[in-house]
Amino acid sequence: MYKSRVIKKKKFFFFFFGVKPGIILEELGIPYKVKNIELRKNQQYEPWFLKINPNGKIPAIVDHSKDDFPVFESTAIAIYLCENYDPEEKLLPKNDPKLRSQVIQWVMFEASGIGPTQGQSNFYCRFNPEKVPFAINKCANEIKRIYGVLNKSLEGKEYLVGNKFTLADAMSYPMVRGHFFSGVESIDEFPNLKAWIERIDARPATQKGLNVPVPDKMKEFQENPEKLEEFEKLMHIYFKDRFKI
Known part of the structure; x- marks a missing residue:
């Protein structure tokens, strides 16, 4: 439940918790894969990840086609992807x-x-x-x-x-x-x-x-209050443990 995801396919190694970069990758048809990051185990603070994102947050990508160039922050990732992999200007105009x-x-x-x-x-x-x-x-x-x-x-x-x-x-x-x-x-x-x-x-x-790499839960939470309540209880445990609240 607390896993983030890392996308890796041909060009990209993508550390993914939100869905915004995934949507951009799909809309632009960029190949990628995903891998899990265990937040409860603080993998986002391990030295190898901090080299990619010094802030220890997800998402982040590594562009293997450009000398393993790392990009972190959803907005920066989105603009980077459009500037480098959107020649048809599907999502971001360049000439206007x-x-x-x-x-x-x-x-x-x-x-x-x-x-x-x-x-x-x-x-x-x-x-x-x-x-x-x-x-x-x-x-x-x-x-x-x-x-x-x-x-x-x-x-x-x-x-x-x-x-x-x-x-x-x-x-x-x-x-x-x-x-x-x-x-x-x-x-x-x-x-x-x-x-x-x-x-x-x-x-x-x-x-x-x-829905990458697991099915989206938002609609299920909206339609099934019991599922949402169950998720909230899990998150309460997580935050109590993490922040001692």
Whole structure:
């Protein structure tokens, strides 16, 4: 349950806990493989891994086709993959500076807003053994504010930039689709955002990225509260042991 994954196939050695880099790899058709990292055994802090990511976090990749060049942080990985392995500009424009800037702006919006806010909310809603109502409500309100920004920006559009699926959508989608996990049970008040999630749900490559190397659990957790409760109990044990809380 606490394993991260490492992807290795031809070119890449990919240490994978989130799904964003996996989605990018699948959407761009880049060969890769995956291997497990035991977080409970602190493998992410072993010297060999710290050479790849000095921060001891996952995900990270090593590009074997470029002298084993390492890249860490999901956003940096995504941009690196697009800059080096997206000649058709499927996800990141290269020749139109304005479009490229728009995509990067939304990518940074996810990295500085959506990701951190929902990450904090995940902890307070699901992982922290003790419920802190103030923190839970504060996170939920900020998430809804962010969703309002996305919803307004999607008015009359299928995707965030250029009316086509880009890195802007690929990076935000994994977190937003898990809104219920982050304490926002319903997004009915954000119809454009809801339709956007359903639209991306239908992308085969994205779905494959979500299910590498094990089946995605988010939908199961949403449909089966008992499974979610079981997962929460496991995470409570993990955090109590890790942080002595």
